[in-house]
Amino acid sequence: MTGDLPGLRAAPAAADGISPRFAELLAAYGASPAELNTARDLTIEITPVPSAALPPRPRAHRWDLARLAGADPDVLAALPSARFRYQTLGGILLISAGLTTVAAVLAGAQAGITPVVSWLGGLLFGGLVLFTERLLVQAYPRRARTTAFRRSLAVKLNVAQAFFWAMVVSTPINLAIFAPQIDQRIAGQGAHTGLLARLDALVMISNENPSVRLASAALQVLLASIMVLPTVVVAIQWRARPTSYDLVLEVKERYAMRRAEMKEIRQVTTVPEPVTTEEAAAVRTELAEVTKRLTTLEARMTEENAEVLASVIDLESRRNRKAG
């Protein structure tokens, strides 16, 4: 390759023969017998190109944040912009769940539970929050058949859940923040030092001091905001026009349903062996015909599915190119 000159430069492609596919295409485009004979004489065997020499293909990321957000890694492999969006969403879900875990561990510590058990409980709790939020985020499909009522219900449920978890999670954090004041109050009263006593002391301190009440409320709102963030992100995406990822997924799901229906028909049309009478043989022939047609239909569907997916991905790349 030459450095100063523009473009990518290499040794010329040699006139070293014709690939079998090129010869086939010449025949398909109506080349004369003389041309075809020459092409056949010059046809060479093509050795497969070593994979290292080929440009890297997009690889499905099996374990990444996008998968955590419930995205299909195979579809995302061909749609880099959508992958970034889902990775962000996965990150937000993870942060939200991590915060819950920390809060649960803190609560365990406040209650005097051993660190190992606190961490185990915290992780379980964090996992529960993660999967619940993931489930709710996935309840926002951007499909034509999903009604506004269903979407709205999912949003409301998620917001309610966020505030509930924020209330639960903020309490141990508050206990930890105001631990000196709580200890002082408990010592002054000579009461029990259990979790309940600490909670009572926190309530009393909040009632007496508006600043503590404000700080607790602010913490609760902050946590709720973090937990509601995945919903906000998804709701914003939902307001925008469907992305190629949504379209591809929609196509895949539709074809999956049709395939399932066809599989069912195929199972129903199977006749138990043996069939001996003439009438039964005729039925069997008809069924064989139906099965054959089903196979053809399935093949056509698979082909159409691939074409539609390719068109959508092509559309996305054109859109990106225009945006670029």
Place this chain on the structure above:
Amino acid sequence: MTTTRLARSTIAALAGAIVTLAQLNLPSKPFWDGLSALLYISVVTVALFVVYEAVLSCDQALQVRRIREYETTMAHALSAAVRLVVEEFGVAWDQVAVYHYQSRWTWRGKRLGRVTAVRAGAPVTEAPLRLRLGQGVPGSAFMTQELIAEEWRDFAQQAVIAGRAAWDARPSDQRYGLNWGELNNSERPEGQVSNPQFDNAGKPVGCTVVSGPLKPADLTSQQMRRILSDLATTMKQTGPAPRGWWTYCDR
């Protein structure tokens, strides 16, 4: 070529007019008495013109079968290349074009003449019919005898944004031998790759260009090299354009 033909026709018309006027003694007989040399020249010119046109027509009539065969062979090869590019790189079939240029002598010197071009079965009009050696990606590939791949749209857009002064300041080989007007008028496919072709003696005789929505990885891939090799082999076997081809194209 149009200028040449126009000049030839003008000379022939002038010579014909002179001979006719002399035969009719117009404006007068004494007027032509001292101009016998001009009359001889005019008669010879008219005769040459008639013979030239007759020979050209006869030659074309004799060559027409070969010309048509050559044209269809080119169309088959270029169409097959378009199809292969679409299959290999999954690009839109109506955005891929394949051109074939051959070197030829014109009255202004040696040039690369566009033999034929194919895109989606429709004739391609944007690519220049003739290129100076070193002009454009095909001309540069021919001159340097290298395969050259270029993200042409980006290259041209950046150059246009940078402005005329920056373009003119570049050395000729860094602007593919194009002047500012040629750059602005050039077709802007996303990518193009040009492969020079050689005769049996190893002398460059032409080049093949593939253009379309192709990324650098596509342009320099082994698959693209294979397609260019297929084309190079076919063109080498087909040989140079037959006699009368350029006249046929220029008409």
